[in-house]
Amino acid sequence: MAVALGVVGFGIMGERLLRAALAHDPDVIRPVAVWDPSPAAAARLAEIAPGLPMLESPAAVIAACDALYIASPPSSHLEHAGAAFAAGRAAFLEKPLAADLAAARAFVEAAEASGARAAVNFPMASSPAVAQLRAWREGLGAPRALTIRAEFATWPRGWQHAAAGWLAKRAEGGFTREVLSHFLFLTRRQLGKLVLLERAAAFPAGDGAETAVRARLIAGDTPVLLSGQVGGTDRDESNEWRLEAESGSIRLRDWSLAEKLDPDGTFRPSPDALPNEKMRPMVLRDQLTKLAALTKGEPQDLATLREALEVQEVVEAILGA
Known part of the structure; x- marks a missing residue:
C-alpha cells in the first residue's frame, strides 16, 4: 500500500518535495494533504495540484497521513514532529532540527528512546x-x-x-x-x-x-x-x-x-x-522512496536525527x- 504523505510548510522546500511526490510512483508514495497559514501558499497549491486539500491545521494533516514532511521554519519543527510521533506517524524534517540546540538534543534523545520513525532531509x-x-x-x-x-x-x-x-x-x-x-x-x-x-x-x-x-x-x-x-x-x-x-x-x-x-x-x-536543477528531482525522488521505506519500517539510509544533531x-x- 502506498504511503500517504502530508506536508506542513508550503514554501520553496515544501513545493519541491510535493512536486517530486506528485511525479512519484503512486503505488509507493502519495501526497494527501498540505498545511500552510499563507493565503499565497494556498493559491500556489491550487495551481500545482488541483484537488489536493490545504487543510485547516497541522493536526488535520497529521491525521490524514502516514508520513509528515516538516518544511516550516526551524522554530516549529519539533512541535510538528512531536505531534506526528504522538499520532504514530513517521516524520521527515528539514534542517536544522530546531532553533534551540538544547531542545534539539532533548528531542533526539526522546525520539531514539521511543523508537520513533524519523529522518532529516539531507539530500546528499x-x-x-x-x-x-x-x-x-x-x-x-x-x-x-x-x-x-x-x-x-x-x-x-x-x-x-x-x-x-x-x-x-x-x-x-x-x-x-x-x-x-x-x-x-x-x-x-x-x-x-x-x-x-x-x-x-x-x-x-x-x-x-x-x-x-x-x-x-x-x-x-x-x-x-x-x-x-x-x-x-x-x-x-x-x-x-x-x-x-x-x-x-x-x-x-x-x-x-x-x-x-x-x-x-x-x-x-x-x-x-x-x-543541480536537473539532478534535484532525481535526488528528491529517491529521498521519497527511502521515506516510504522508513515509514514501513524497512531499511534505508536517510540522514538520522543523530546525524542531523x-x-x-x-x-x-x-x-x-
Whole structure:
C-alpha cells in the first residue's frame, strides 16, 4: 500500500518535495494533504495540484497521513514532529532540527528512546554525485585534507525571497545552517565524526545572519578547512567540497557535479554529471522512496536525527551560538 504523505510548510522546500511526490510512483508514495497559514501558499497549491486539500491545521494533516514532511521554519519543527510521533506517524524534517540546540538534543534523545520513525532531509544521502565520489575514493588511498567553500552574491539567495523573514536573521537563518550544513553532513558520512578546532564568524549590526565564517575541523583523522561568505561571487552561489587523498583529488562542485583531478591538473566531471536543477528531482525522488521505506519500517539510509544533531552542534559552534 502506498504511503500517504502530508506536508506542513508550503514554501520553496515544501513545493519541491510535493512536486517530486506528485511525479512519484503512486503505488509507493502519495501526497494527501498540505498545511500552510499563507493565503499565497494556498493559491500556489491550487495551481500545482488541483484537488489536493490545504487543510485547516497541522493536526488535520497529521491525521490524514502516514508520513509528515516538516518544511516550516526551524522554530516549529519539533512541535510538528512531536505531534506526528504522538499520532504514530513517521516524520521527515528539514534542517536544522530546531532553533534551540538544547531542545534539539532533548528531542533526539526522546525520539531514539521511543523508537520513533524519523529522518532529516539531507539530500546528499541520495545524490548520484556523492555515490560517484564514494566510488572514486576506493582507488585514491587515505584522505589527506578536505576543503569546503561556499560563496553567495547575496543572502538569502534570490529565489528565497519569500522566506527572507527568517532566513536573513541570526536566530534561525544564515548560510551556515542552510548550506554549509549539507557539506558537513557529507563530510560526516564520508570521513567520520566532526570535531571543531577553531572558528570565526562575522555578523552585521543588528540581528542579521552571518556574512562570513571560517573554521578548522577534524573529520575522523582528516583535517578540514571550511569557509563561507556573502559577496564573494557575482553568481547566485558557488560551492565546492574538495578532498585530497594519497593518490589524487576529487570534488563536488555546485551541489551536483562530481569531478576528479586528471594528471594534467584539470578537474574532469563524471560522464553522467548533471547540473543541480536537473539532478534535484532525481535526488528528491529517491529521498521519497527511502521515506516510504522508513515509514514501513524497512531499511534505508536517510540522514538520522543523530546525524542531523551532530551537524547542528558543529554549525552552532561555528556561529558562536
